[in-house]
Amino acid sequence: MRSTDPGRVGRPHVVIIGAGFGGINAARRLRDADVSVTVIDRGTSHLFQPLLYQCATGALSEGSISTPIRHLLRRQRNAEVYCAEATGIDPVARTVTVTRMDSSVAEVGYDYLVVAAGMRTSYHGNEHLMDHAIGMKTLDDALAIRRKIFAAFEVAETLSDPEARKPWLTFAVAGGGPTGVELAGQIRELATLALEREFRSIDPAEARVLLFHGADRVLPSFSETLSARARETLDAIGVETHLGVHVTDVTAEAVQTTDKATGTVTTYPARTTLWTTGVEAVPFAGALATALGVDQARGGTIPVGDDLSVDGHPEIFVVGDMSSHRGLPGVAEVAMQGGRHAGAVIAGLVAGGADRPGFRYRDLGSAAYIARRHALLEAGRVRLSGRMGWLAWGAIHIAFLAGVRNRAGTVLVWATSLMTDTRRERAITYGDPQTARKSF
Amino acid sequence: MRSTDPGRVGRPHVVIIGAGFGGINAARRLRDADVSVTVIDRGTSHLFQPLLYQCATGALSEGSISTPIRHLLRRQRNAEVYCAEATGIDPVARTVTVTRMDSSVAEVGYDYLVVAAGMRTSYHGNEHLMDHAIGMKTLDDALAIRRKIFAAFEVAETLSDPEARKPWLTFAVAGGGPTGVELAGQIRELATLALEREFRSIDPAEARVLLFHGADRVLPSFSETLSARARETLDAIGVETHLGVHVTDVTAEAVQTTDKATGTVTTYPARTTLWTTGVEAVPFAGALATALGVDQARGGTIPVGDDLSVDGHPEIFVVGDMSSHRGLPGVAEVAMQGGRHAGAVIAGLVAGGADRPGFRYRDLGSAAYIARRHALLEAGRVRLSGRMGWLAWGAIHIAFLAGVRNRAGTVLVWATSLMTDTRRERAITYGDPQTARKSF
Numbered sequence: 001m002r003s004t005d006p007g008r009v010g011r012p013h014v015v016i017i018g019a020g021f022g023g024i025n026a027a028r029r030l031r032d033a034d035v036s037v038t039v040i041d042r043g044t045s046h047l048f049q050p051l052l053y054q055c056a057t058g059a060l061s062e063g064s065i066s067t068p069i070r071h072l073l074r075r076q077r078n079a080e081v082y083c084a085e086a087t088g089i090d091p092v093a094r095t096v097t098v099t100r101m102d103s104s105v106a107e108v109g110y111d112y113l114v115v116a117a118g119m120r121t122s123y124h125g126n127e128h129l130m131d132h133a134i135g136m137k138t139l140d141d142a143l144a145i146r147r148k149i150f151a152a153f154e155v156a157e158t159l160s161d162p163e164a165r166k167p168w169l170t171f172a173v174a175g176g177g178p179t180g181v182e183l184a185g186q187i188r189e190l191a192t193l194a195l196e197r198e199f200r201s202i203d204p205a206e207a208r209v210l211l212f213h214g215a216d217r218v219l220p221s222f223s224e225t226l227s228a229r230a231r232e233t234l235d236a237i238g239v240e241t242h243l244g245v246h247v248t249d250v251t252a253e254a255v256q257t258t259d260k261a262t263g264t265v266t267t268y269p270a271r272t273t274l275w276t277t278g279v280e281a282v283p284f285a286g287a288l289a290t291a292l293g294v295d296q297a298r299g300g301t302i303p304v305g306d307d308l309s310v311d312g313h314p315e316i317f318v319v320g321d322m323s324s325h326r327g328l329p330g331v332a333e334v335a336m337q338g339g340r341h342a343g344a345v346i347a348g349l350v351a352g353g354a355d356r357p358g359f360r361y362r363d364l365g366s367a368a369y370i371a372r373r374h375a376l377l378e379a380g381r382v383r384l385s386g387r388m389g390w391l392a393w394g395a396i397h398i399a400f401l402a403g404v405r406n407r408a409g410t411v412l413v414w415a416t417s418l419m420t421d422t423r424r425e426r427a428i429t430y431g432d433p434q435t436a437r438k439s440f
Numbered sequence: 441m442r443s444t445d446p447g448r449v450g451r452p453h454v455v456i457i458g459a460g461f462g463g464i465n466a467a468r469r470l471r472d473a474d475v476s477v478t479v480i481d482r483g484t485s486h487l488f489q490p491l492l493y494q495c496a497t498g499a500l501s502e503g504s505i506s507t508p509i510r511h512l513l514r515r516q517r518n519a520e521v522y523c524a525e526a527t528g529i530d531p532v533a534r535t536v537t538v539t540r541m542d543s544s545v546a547e548v549g550y551d552y553l554v555v556a557a558g559m560r561t562s563y564h565g566n567e568h569l570m571d572h573a574i575g576m577k578t579l580d581d582a583l584a585i586r587r588k589i590f591a592a593f594e595v596a597e598t599l600s601d602p603e604a605r606k607p608w609l610t611f612a613v614a615g616g617g618p619t620g621v622e623l624a625g626q627i628r629e630l631a632t633l634a635l636e637r638e639f640r641s642i643d644p645a646e647a648r649v650l651l652f653h654g655a656d657r658v659l660p661s662f663s664e665t666l667s668a669r670a671r672e673t674l675d676a677i678g679v680e681t682h683l684g685v686h687v688t689d690v691t692a693e694a695v696q697t698t699d700k701a702t703g704t705v706t707t708y709p710a711r712t713t714l715w716t717t718g719v720e721a722v723p724f725a726g727a728l729a730t731a732l733g734v735d736q737a738r739g740g741t742i743p744v745g746d747d748l749s750v751d752g753h754p755e756i757f758v759v760g761d762m763s764s765h766r767g768l769p770g771v772a773e774v775a776m777q778g779g780r781h782a783g784a785v786i787a788g789l790v791a792g793g794a795d796r797p798g799f800r801y802r803d804l805g806s807a808a809y810i811a812r813r814h815a816l817l818e819a820g821r822v823r824l825s826g827r828m829g830w831l832a833w834g835a836i837h838i839a840f841l842a843g844v845r846n847r848a849g850t851v852l853v854w855a856t857s858l859m860t861d862t863r864r865e866r867a868i869t870y871g872d873p874q875t876a877r878k879s880f
Binding site for chain 2: 074075082084168201425
């Protein structure tokens with residue numbers, strides 16, 4: 001089908017693959033353009049990924065950090081949402097092949113295509129990692145981490161041998177970027193605050209959190225000063241940071257690291273390992289590269305020109321993490337601005353212009369949450385840490401959440417949590433009733 | 441082990457199996473008794489089951505209707521929580537066999553035992569039902585129903601053939617008790633309110649909701665007048681109620697019913713079937729009955745004497761749904777009062793008394809939510825329906841939720857939902873990242 005919607009006939013059809021920050025912003029930028037927009041996503045929700053770690057550690061619910069894509073776009077009359085996974089592309093016929101939720105296959109025609117399908121966790125082909133180290137990209141990852149963390153404390157509580165408890169109370173986090181630092185900090189925080197007084201045999205505060213990072217400082221995307229402040233806070237709350245080491249193997253019972261400089265291999269008994277290091281473009285990037293005859297860049301990303309279109313295909317744009325553009329970082333703001341840029345270029349062309357302006361990323365700064373009353377904010381010459389950074393972090397995240405509606409509820413939950421040291425969303429679920437029945 | 445906790449030595453050990461309404465209330469009643477209490481549960485959460493249907497239909501999060509058991513009991517210093525599944529009992533040695541979350545097995549000794557392990561969904565041995573009809577007893581059931589309902593609308597939206605859409609937009613609910621009526625009403629409500637304006641190809645309000653019930657009126661536990669009012673409301677919001685029929689088979693694509701009077705078999709194409717009819721005692725009831733040499737009553741329940749103890753075993757009490765006591769209904773209030781009664785009897789015996797008072801259930805009435813601004817309340821001679829019933833229903837549920845803490849958040853969510861017609865918790869999850877990856 002090129003156009004199934006009668007109202008669409010005659011108007012250029014813009015297909016957007018992916019409803020993350022890039023895709024949603026491309027769609028919104030086209031709101032007033034004389035086009036019909038179809039947003040294709042394999043899931044039904046737009047995920048506010050910067051707060052995923054709060055869902056994983058029991059602070060926020062799934063609905064607090066995600067919004068149905070079609071709810072976000074409900075008032076944009078020229079946009080429709082198509083829930084399916086894009087699996088292939090025919091750039092000559094200008095069609096995308098998709099698999100629907102019921103496994104049936106369909107073709108969707110396009111005049112312009114914006115690919116914003118993002119990245120997924122990469123285990124570099126290591127099956128041990130895939131089986132035993134949980135990634136941090138999706139809501140299902142977050143629920144799996146939640147289940148693993150809270151179940152570990154429960155098992156430890158029932159064991160009378162202190163030695164047998166230790167691996168259950170040891171949490172390894174691979175990767176010292178924002179996601180790894182945030183997870184490590186949150187696990188210590190829940191062990192020392194939320195779980196305090198709830199256990200009788202174990203002291204949750206004894207939980208060890210090991211943070212492994214290959215570089216020589218955590219949060220390398222921040223300045224050295226702020227990175228050092230983050231390290232101080234991590235030390236103060238009891239996260240054990242190991243720098244210059246890679247996690248090289250994981251089993252159900254232990255994590256193995258290798259020192260980059262000396263090659264020394266160390267094994268730590270740990271029942272929970274979280275994997276925040278390593279992402280790769282989702283499989284559609286490979287299909288796209290093959291069909292267009294371009295070489296994938298680092299991590300499977302697609303090289304794009306100045307206007308974010310693919311060389312030789314002025315009708316195809318790639319934005320966000322999947323786009324390889326002058327080494328811009330894989331953060332939400334780059335995807336948002338890239339999506340808006342692609343939308344603007346298309347809107348201009350549809351309106352009859354010939355101009356294809358180049359994408360200029362405007363760095364608005366970055367923020368990272370370390371622990372309660374400790375966050376980093378770096379924007380140009382402004383560098384905040386500690387309590388000031390934390391207040392700024394809160395203000396920014398609340399402002400951004402506005403775009404996805406759940407602001408009031410989230411503020412209430414955060415305020416309650418701060419005042420009472422509790423975490424509301426600690427339910428352990430398995431997703432499938434039969435798995436749940438068998439799992440226990 | 442009889443007593444692992446040094447502080448417990450010498451004090452009678454009360455083991456409570458199950459942390460539902462019965463178990464939690466038994467534990468709380470023993471707060472000031474000179475005993476040590478161990479609450480054993482296979483999960484980590486106390487579930488506020490009366491609102492499970494709101495989690496299933498995207499109105500409330502898991503954390504809004506459940507609370508960690510150990511959080512509920514954190515201030516009760518004589519109580520500990522043991523997360524494990526009770527699988528067997530030795531009434532002579534007075535030990536319960538449990539399987540921990542890591543699959544290891546342990547023995548827990550008791551002086552008094554309160555069994556409050558509840559019921560699970562029964563499919564009467566029909567494998568088709570088990571595979572294709574989702575029950576409504578656990579958080580995992582609720583998340584499975586949520587996934588199924590919202591995915592059905594998504595699939596329908598991508599199909600261009602109106603005939604092919606129909607089974608996806610048909611939702612069958614087996615059972616016209618409170619759970620079935622609430623689910624049926626909520627599905628119509630979300631189709632006509634929350635999903636309005638979000639779809640482009642389908643009209644969600646066309647969703648058919650079929651409610652099948654074996655008796656000759658819905659909500660048979662209420663008076664005929666209120667039952668008739670409920671039926672009127674169901675008709676008004678568009679639920680198609682079929683009385684005097686049983687659901688006799690379910691496949692992935694259809695539901696089959698049999699008329700009780702005529703034997704007529706009817707097949708309705710429907711991609712979603714929910715199963716709210718039929719419960720059976722959890723497997724531990726069978727182990728208990730065998731070990732104690734008693735015959736299980738209807739649905740696998742355990743017959744108990746006037747004081748809720750098992751004949752010949754004055755140290756073992758069975759309360760809540762699993763207890764067969766003068767045909768009391770399987771509702772939260774019976775379990776709560778039964779749990780408190782068992783706790784009171786044990787507290788009296790431990791304090792040196794010999795009295796074993798009989799259990800007197802005080803019927804506080806019952807309530808059922810039908811639709812927005814329509815609920816039933818029946819308490820003695822007070823019978824409310826429509827808007828008055830709905831206000832009373834809200835007040836009662838908010839008051840009860842207080843016991844499990846999430847009151848303020850829930851009130852905010854309900855208020856927001858009423859004002860904006862939205863449902864915040866619509867995220868589709870699979871529980872397991874690898875399943876999610878494969879599923880789509």
